[in-house]
Amino acid sequence: MLRDMTTDPATPRRTPAGAAVLREDVTEAIRAAVFEELAAVGYARMSIEGIARRAGVGKTAVYRRWKSKLALVLDLVTAFAANGLPAPETGSLYGDVRALLEVAAHALRHPVASQVIPDLLVEAARHPEISDAIKAALLDGQQGVAAVIVREAVARGELPPTADPDRALDLMVGPLYWRLVVVREEVGEAYLDALAASAAAALRAEAPPSSRPSR
Template structure:
């Protein structure tokens, strides 16, 4: 038997005869989608297991069988985002790699759900060390790995010194995007991204 039923719980769930209940993948997928939708709609502070279950079309027990509360649930979602990450561009030039990465990142940050969720989670992270650590992985460590790969590729092509600091590359790439898209809520045009790419490349090539 499976553990999940649609709608609100009317009675305590029956135990699976073999011990642990079977967790249906489609129910897990629906709950995960509902978490993102709830975060975007009401924010972390007002998000509840009841609201997630209602949006997913399942009973609360289906959520609690997977996560004991909303914090580990959100931590799991953030970890998934970190695991997926963004692709490392390999266009054959530093300018092309930076431009491709800025384009993908700008589109991701401009997504309506991301635009609602990321600022809210960053504010909540000030009150939750666990959430702060998970966000560091999702928003810093993963992006940092991509920036490091771009720097390594450019150094191998002779476009950058081998001593170029990947952390500087990450700051130059992520800072303007977050400021414009998450703080000012002002979109980037293709011309804006071209100009930013030129500025990032020039800054990385500047002598130390």
Template sequence: MAKNGSETDHTAARRSPAGAAVLREDKTTAIRAAVFEELAAVGFARMSIEGIARRAGVGKTAVYRRWRSKLQLVLDVVSAVATAGLPTPDTGSLRGDVRMLLEVAARALRHPMASQIIPDLLAEAARSPELAEALKTALHDSQEGVAAAVVAKAVERGELPQDADARPALDLMAGPLYWRLLVVRDELPAGYLDALAGSVVAALGAE
């Protein structure tokens, strides 16, 4: 016997919770956390969906329902973290804003997991144009807006000239930290962030 419209709608409504349960948020959160742990433990090249699933305590199908491949999974997770990265400070001065950004960035780069994952992904990006483009968006473009906002506020306060270029701001802040913490892997000496903040402000042409 053919089902009428109301019976069909009722059946669909009955089935929808089961479909929604496939993408349970607690499993998604566990998978995202497992990605970072697996990246830190074995690196991108050796990382596998099986290893991520095992670490997250889920089946492989739970991972594949959310992401098509290892690359898509890593790109999504890294992008999500970067987007929620640096805050936009408003301390009342350019130097104060830059100093706060440097403190937050240094704390993030000091994290053992970040110090292992970021260099590994950047090395892998040299072999993967897709990963390289995604990392550029995640690690640079998404944070450049924060630097631009800091420069714009400084212009409003009269600390920077109207034609101040916001583009070098992120490079001036991130470059020295990345070099010292992830390349040289040396501790920041006392007063380093204060001195770097002063150098960044001077380089931006603060009045």
């Protein structure tokens, strides 16, 4: 029987003749150009030509990596989501909320959130793929962090067992998103201190689920 050379670990793998080798520095230049183009003209007016021009490359360099501007943007939003938010471990509810707000404020100042995401939210109504990617970037990771904060606070006796992680996330990050992304006003340390205290107090006073209106 003939040995299958393609699966033999002792056989060195060759790059097929004529195959394009994608340079990482070019890929990163294109990604940076996408952020700039989105911030400057928005998703609807963004073009592969404009991205290539900003990156200083030809259009073929972009198309070798992504088949369309939608695929490109989804890749970037997904990569942004993959970074995630670390779950704080300060030992107190206020400390955990305050730490989360500090990290979230930094993330919301990123071009993806402050300039790109609002525009993509409009496009999400027409492109389900964008909607799913934005949900992953803005919600899924933060929901996990909020669940950890609530679980630890319940274990310490700082919150009742009925505390709702989704409501906690609304109380903690919602005002921050409104201030930084919608109103576009900068926040200082005093604002984050006060918001953390208010969110922690609201969570402690949370009513049982049966008495809350359905969402």
